[in-house]
Amino acid sequence: MEKLVVIGLGLIGGSLALDLKKRGNYKVFGIDQNAEHIKKALALGVIDAEIDFNEITDASVVIIAVPVNIVPKLAKEILDCVSEDTLVFDVGSVKNEICKEIVNHPKRKNFVAAHPLAGTEFSGPEAAILNLFDDKVNIICEADKTDWKILDKAISLFKKLNMRIKMMHPEEHDRHIAYVSHLSHVSSFMLGKTVLEIEKNEQAIFDMASTGFASTVRLAKSSANTWTPIFLENKENIIKSLNEYIKNLNEFKEMIEQNDANGLNETMHGTNYIKNILNGIKQSN
Missing domain, CATH: 1.10.3660.10 (6-phosphogluconate dehydrogenase C-terminal like domain)
Incomplete structure (x- = not known):
């Protein structure tokens, strides 16, 4: 069973956790600064367990689902400590800033800049739902900067969610x-x-x-x-x-x-x- 860590347990992060628990061979761990979000996510079965940031080093997949202004700094901190085989991707709807921020990071190859075009008007772990991503588009930016094995791992994960992949430049x-x-x-x-x-x-x-x-x-x-x-x-x-x-x-x-x-x-x-x-x-x- 692969170790999957979701950082940010709102609508998108929580829905990813729910669906990937159901469709993949993952044990899902959650990180959120809001203690109430952790409590709700555990009670609702969105995640299997809480985890500390310093325990992500052996994760197979790390999903960043936090507000877009936090993503660039957090992505660098995550890339600093994950293994060579870890897939790290974000789900933010602004891509250019994150791509510029990590362009020279030694583990840039581990990162996939993704944007699943899915959501509702609701928020928090209680908003997480199954099948949110079915038949939705997922935009990947600067795929050429990701190691092909890591990218293949990401695309396989997105296919589990029944998403359609589009490649795009971050500025576009x-x-x-x-x-x-x-x-x-x-x-x-x-x-x-x-x-x-x-x-x-x-x-x-x-x-x-x-x-x-x-x-x-x-x-x-x-x-x-x-x-x-x-x-x-x-x-x-x-x-x-x-x-x-x-x-x-x-x-x-x-x-x-x-x-x-x-x-x-x-x-x-x-x-x-x-x-x-x-x-x-x-x-x-």
Whole structure:
């Protein structure tokens, strides 16, 4: 039985632990600075046992599932003490900074910069669920810098989770993810904030919230502790995406102010094309 260590027992780390316990020959150990997370993870069977950081030296796999601003420093500390055969990978949604930080580390070959495109709006060990990663995309950055045996070990693990692998440059990854993921969360948070500021009657929000509102604002339930570091670590790309978004919002507002029905219709009709892209994604899955 292989020794697998998960550092950070939130939604992603906990779900990885659950699924790999079920699908692989692993004994899963957990590390988390939050003692309550350890307690819950043990009670829920997310991990088999708690472990100290100095006990990871003989681990077969170490998964880093902590906030993205902590990943670079922690990755170096982990690589300093693991064996030559240990696979170390992170699951953060910002990749360029971590890749730059460890580029010259003697054990860079042991590291896989990964980003599984999976998740929910919930957090903590109690949010961990089975089958979260089935048929999801997992992006790997700078695979050429990982030893082929370690990379093969990682891909075999990801295949146990039924994930599809995509290779990408870290700068390209961070630019694309700012638009398709990070901007979505900003929009959801700000929609929620706007409604809370304008509509002080909580019962009215509850009574009148349509499925459209609920689905659009769903991401606003996400953990601030997770998303604040993401927004700051990928700030340049997010600011660019926000500038484009704000420009489009202002143009849309002006069309409404000017009773420009043709402009509104053309804008929305053109945007309907997104369904073709999303339908294509569903069919490929």
